[in-house]
Amino acid sequence: MLDIAWLIPAFPLLGFVLLVLFGRRLGEPFAGWLATFSAAGAFVSTVLVFFGLAELENAERFHLVKLFTWLDVGSFTVDAGLLVDPLSITMCLFITGVGTLIHLYSVGYMHGDPNFSKFFIYLNLFILSMLLLVLGDNLLLTFLGWEGVGACSYLLISFWFTDEANATAGKKAFVTNRIGDFGYMLAMFLVFVELGSINYDDITTRAGEFGTRSATLIVVLFLLAAAGKSAQLPLFVWLPDAMAGPTPVSALIHAATMVTSGVFLLTRLNPILAEAEVWSTGLIAWVGALTALFAATVAVAQNDIKRVLAYSTVSQLGYLFLAVGVGGYVPAIFHMVTHAFFKALLFLGSGSVIHGLHDEQDMRRMGGLSKLMPITAMTFIVGWLAIAGVPPFSGFWSKDEILLYAWNYDGLGGAAGGKVLWVIGLVTALLTAFYMTRQVILTFFGRTRFFDVRAEEIAAAWDARLEAIDGSILAATEAEEKALAAVEKAREDVAKKEDAVAKAAEKLIAAREAVDASGPATEGYDKLVKALERAEGAVPKAEDGVLKAEEKVMALAQEVEDAAAHHKTLQAARVDLRNSRRSTEMPASHVTARTEAPVLDDELVDHLPDSYRHRQEYHPHESPWTMTLPLLVLALLAAVGGGLNLPFTSDLHFLEHWLEPSLFGHEVHVTASASTKWVLAVIAVLGGLTAIVASFRVYMAAAVDPARIEPEGAARAWYLDETYAGFFGGPGRALFDGMAAFDRGVIDGAVRGVARGTVALAQGMRALQPGFVRSYALGIGLGSVLVMVWFMGRLFV
């Protein structure tokens, strides 16, 4: 049964190859189904291997399946082989199990994405790499998987790479991980130097051959590697940004599986940890504890639903490191498994929310979704209870176990050091309960704030109103100018008309003179008289025209006055509008009021942008069955997962007995009495419940202004990113510039100098090649003579 272990990675490999070849042709949804079935195939084979392993005696549960010889260089031989033991099979079980569920979920989540099949290519490749990581029987094969999952993580974080931010997040994850990988490689080289082999088989059986000093160094270097992959201080900064990827990726890679590989690695190497000095394992515990606390404080102030979970993941991974550091490998694996269940559940739940709300991720705009998305809400609540440590949900059992081991710790700093770790762990647990309750309330309870107007929409509405009034002011100005021009024209008209009157008068005088000059007896007298009469008639007509024109001027002047008045009114209205905007525009926190809807005045509503109206027509909906089914299964697992390792009697320590062969007796045994255990558990539960109640008081009853407990610094991760950017952008940049200058000047200079020297030498040598055959012959002759003289000299001296 164990020899079919090769089937476990073979299924996702087959799925990957088929999808690469035919994925695009299969299209949606068949590419997704193919990927899901290949993951499910891996799960079924893992289960078969699991039963095969369970049949064996404890001592035999360490089975090597050699596939082929990978590298063979002198004494350095690496097989591509699989190590089947309880640890690797436990990892495989939840990787393939949770992986299958997330594949299924992705079929629904990625619906309509233009790169649907590409997504599943990456997912299957990821499952393959992850399985190689945990199943590899040597450090190099694990490293292959280690790099493989890193590459898949990069590809999937920047899956929607047309958005610059996503591409940057992918690069950040990759580059940060390189630092850890550097530690991995150095540690691997050191293992080979010390042992002459990098097989786990040799490492576990011959760990005693490591000197204490080199074992310590190896542990510290592997801690660096694990801190990179598992997002611990100081290398955790990539994980929150990794949330740029699709949510199933966050659930699978950045919560359940890949980020636990650091813990897996340290657990796998427990014989080396046992050889190392106490401070190095203590360092692991402290890195974990501080990361757990740090990330938990940051999670309290996050508003993005996925970022809360991201920091929560960092925090929970800190717990795993704490557990490994204090020698509690079983609680580490236990919590890793339960965490995989409930954190995958929470991520998938948040994905369902995001899916149902049209890609809305800000919790300030959620609320009241329990009615709209009942299944998501119900399963999310199970996940919340599990992570908050409420008995009897799974998280309680595993977290309590870790706290117990921390209490029991007696290494770095003696027993007091253990107590400090316990306090840090407990405070982290309380913060976890607090921020997870906050998230559940903000997302699923309270008022539905999704339809609320948003700060930027209000601003847009004000802008629209101001723009409208600016438009009418412009129109008024134009009208005023036009009226002024018309008045001017009318005035000119009056002047013209007055000219006409003068002309008519002149004509009249001329006509009169003409009549007077000629007598009635004269010829044409009648004509002249008639002209005189006409001239007499024209004058009053012209005068009439002047009057009319003047009336027109008066009317137009009135119009100008009206236009100016209108203009003035509009100007005043604009000033009023600006003032009222300044005084009434709601700050963002009012817009997102948790208990009462923001009140809007009607004028503003008419000017709100289309996005507001579209949202009113949108109905948040429950996700399709492909998404809710994984939620339900994971909720069940998150609820009962604690059954793996119940603390009451030794018979119930299933996981501990199961993992025994992989730990070689390096698991620390808790010496605390039963009553101490009970007291610790009660303290943890009461503390957790207090935190939950406090969170309800703040976020449900609105008894305290949340702004007071969500410091700005926490929202920005205590400025760690800025510090890194400032450091590497400032002195770091200068250092690298200096190194670049050194490279150009000294390294490249040496290379170029050698080239120039060679050319100069060759130029000199040209003289020796004149092309005359006879001079060559002379050279040969003289040379022979010299050789001969030398021989003779040796002969006779």
Next chain:
Amino acid sequence: MEVTATWYLVLSAVLFSMGFVGLLVRRNPLIMFMCIELMLNAVNISFVAFSNALDDIAGRTAVFFVLVVAAAEVVVGLSLVVALMRRRPALSVDDLTSLRG
């Protein structure tokens, strides 16, 4: 007067020197070629002389190798010389400087 190996060696040295000087002072490739042959055969004489004096067959064997190599050389060398002379009848080796560095 007994003819000893020294006589042969002197003869060989004289022939070799003539060949060498000829190689250096003449410009006709054919003559230079003949000078090389002269030098080779001068060496052959010394080989045989030593072989005889020391009663060792190795010297004579070497002569055969030299002859074979010389024959091969003649084949290549003469064909080159003929090809060159055909193109430029009044040829001097000093004109052949296309390999100058």
